Amino acid sequence: MYVILGGAYNGKRNYVEIMLQKRGNVAVHDIAGEIPDITAISEKDVVVISEFETIVQAMLAQPEETVAMEIVEQLCELNKHAQVICICTDMSRGVVPLEKEVRQMRDTCGRIYQKLCKEADTVIRVWYGLPQILKGEINHG
Amino acid sequence: MIFITGGVRSGKSAFAERLVQQYGQDLHYHYIATGVAFDREMEARITRHQLDREQQGLHWKTIEMQVEIPDAIKRLSDQHVLLFECVTTWLANVLYYTETLENREHRIADYVVVFQNQLLAWQQQGVRVVIVSNEILDEPSASNDEVELYRALIGKLNQWIVAHCKSAYEVQYQLVQQWK
Numbered sequence: 001m002y003v004i005l006g007g008a009y010n011g012k013r014n015y016v017e018i019m020l021q022k023r024g025n026v027a028v029h030d031i032a033g034e035i036p037d038i039t040a041i042s043e044k045d046v047v048v049i050s051e052f053e054t055i056v057q058a059m060l061a062q063p064e065e066t067v068a069m070e071i072v073e074q075l076c077e078l079n080k081h082a083q084v085i086c087i088c089t090d091m092s093r094g095v096v097p098l099e100k101e102v103r104q105m106r107d108t109c110g111r112i113y114q115k116l117c118k119e120a121d122t123v124i125r126v127w128y129g130l131p132q133i134l135k136g137e138i139n140h141g
Numbered sequence: 142m143i144f145i146t147g148g149v150r151s152g153k154s155a156f157a158e159r160l161v162q163q164y165g166q167d168l169h170y171h172y173i174a175t176g177v178a179f180d181r182e183m184e185a186r187i188t189r190h191q192l193d194r195e196q197q198g199l200h201w202k203t204i205e206m207q208v209e210i211p212d213a214i215k216r217l218s219d220q221h222v223l224l225f226e227c228v229t230t231w232l233a234n235v236l237y238y239t240e241t242l243e244n245r246e247h248r249i250a251d252y253v254v255v256f257q258n259q260l261l262a263w264q265q266q267g268v269r270v271v272i273v274s275n276e277i278l279d280e281p282s283a284s285n286d287e288v289e290l291y292r293a294l295i296g297k298l299n300q301w302i303v304a305h306c307k308s309a310y311e312v313q314y315q316l317v318q319q320w321k
Contacts, residue, residue, distance in 0.1 A: 007278030008279075008292055009278055009292055009295070010278060010300070011296075011300050090279045091280050093148075094277075128303040128309070129300045130303060132320070
């Protein structure tokens with residue numbers, strides 16, 4: 001599993017697209033704001049998951065740890081079958097949001113990102129288009 | 142062209158000023174100030190930065206630039222150093238200035254292109270340009286459209302500058318990471 005981490009509008013998706021171009025002919029599922037049904041994905045396909053803010057939206061009544069465990073488990077399961085790339089928009093360095101729901105969303109995403117970074121083989125932070133490898137290495141195979 | 146960002150009070154201005162000292166005493170130093178002193182707090186902030194610069198022994202000429210690039214600095218040479226502080230304030234000025242204009246999105250895009258072209262022109266002229274920006278994108282998206290527009294524009298502009306500059310630095314509490 002790959003995790004691509006970085007602030008909003010920092011060129012994360014563009015970085016993923018360039019990375020995937022180098023891999024050549026591979027089927028890519030671009031999934032924003034949800035976790036796909038595993039049966040819809042063929043083996044060895046690439047699944048790019050983004051917008052964790054939306055993924056957690058319907059689950060914010062539950063404790064953040066429960067939500068995080070559930071989502072990360074699903075993604076790990078998916079990754080056994082396909083290649084998962086998570087685009088994680090870092091929201092952890094701003095002012096504490098005024099709205100309770102946004103605070104809960106931010107905390108839950110943070111918890112998910114921690115777990116994803118632990119599970120991932122490779123973690124890359126993208127800063128205005130430039131990559132920094134925080135963990136593992138980039139495999140273009 | 143050198144790009145520097147960091148959070149508030151990260152030491153990025155001090156780093157930028159230290160960095161330009163390597164160019165020596167003989168060049169012409171221009172400080173492009175984008176901040177408008179609209180209250181006493183801003184005045185104090187500007188005065189403190191001016192004092193910091195004077196203490197280095199370099200002769201800085203301060204040039205104010207709110208939105209448009211002043212004619213006086215459009216054509217310079219390799220004898221000039223420009224410290225542009227900062228691109229975040231300049232972009233906020235552009236948004237504020239265009240607020241009531243028709244075709245606003247185009248007007249904003251035009252200002253950004255003119256600014257980018259001027260940066261390329263300075264590169265051609267051999268001007269040593271140091272641009273300071275801010276790290277403001279590591280938080281949840283804004284519920285306010287204007288703020289979200291600003292976030293998108295500054296992110297894209299910072300990406301453009303990073304792609305075109307010779308070196309790029311991120312400063313965190315005086316600790317410097319060179320990204321490029």
